[in-house]
Amino acid sequence: MKKEITSFVNKFKATVANQANRISDYFEMCCFNYIVKFYERNGYTLSIHNLQQGKYRYKCSTSGIQDNFSHFRATKTEDEKKYEFEIHHNLAVQSYHDDEIFTTPDIAVIKKGKVKTTIGHYDTQTRFSHTLQPDLITFCEVKQFNPFPELVFNFIGIVNELRPDIISNTAKEIKPKHLAPSLMISGKPNKHTLKIKKSLESRYCINLIYDIFYSGAETFSKNKIDDLRATGKLTTDEEI
Secondary structure, three states: OHHHHHHHHHOOOOEEOOOOOOHHHHHHHHHHHHHHHHHHOOOOEEEEEOOEOOEEOOOOOOOOOHHHOOEEEEEEEEOOEEEEEEEEEOOEEEOOOOOOOEEOOOEEEEEOOOOEEEEOOOOOOOEEEEEOHHHEEEEEEEEOOOOOHHHHHHHHHHHHHHOHHHHOOOOOOOOOOOEOOEEEEOOOOOHHHHHHHHHHHHHOOOEEEOOHHHHHHHHOOOOOHHHOOEOOOOOOOOOO
């Protein structure tokens, strides 16, 4: 994983700040890179921003402000209009239902320049980085576990908190193409969790990706990437 992460960042003429100390950190960094690859392979131009001392610094925990970490920018021109988005690691996102509460998905795609840093969210004067609900495009959760029912169903709770239009199947297609909210799990599924995946994906426009520790490169390859769902409403054929 270290070699894969270093090689990926080197493509963008940068090196990696070595701040990870757990396998789960490296796994999360690899999954972050897979999301970047999704955009790269869908015609976006990717660039690195906010290097720290000349190195790309992943944000492997929810603590800390975004100014101290790096991120990717994804740019695409479609119908003569230029679109720009940012791909962030562990950025807090405002709830759809309550302006005063936040949750932090592992990976968030937001509109360019929409990270805010404020004081007063906590009891102390600690600075707090976040993005507002209207500026969220999509998000992904990363779990280094074997899939089990409660883990998968908990993801639906996060979807409801951040993108309830997906739960109600009223989400509009977002252009240019974006990855639908996704749960990326390292371990192999059993018969029951495969049934859960089939059921939930038939109800909601989401991606439940199992066994990504071994199959991630194939899942996000040029030949397979179109199998992943993009943001929007389920088509009539997909609905129950």
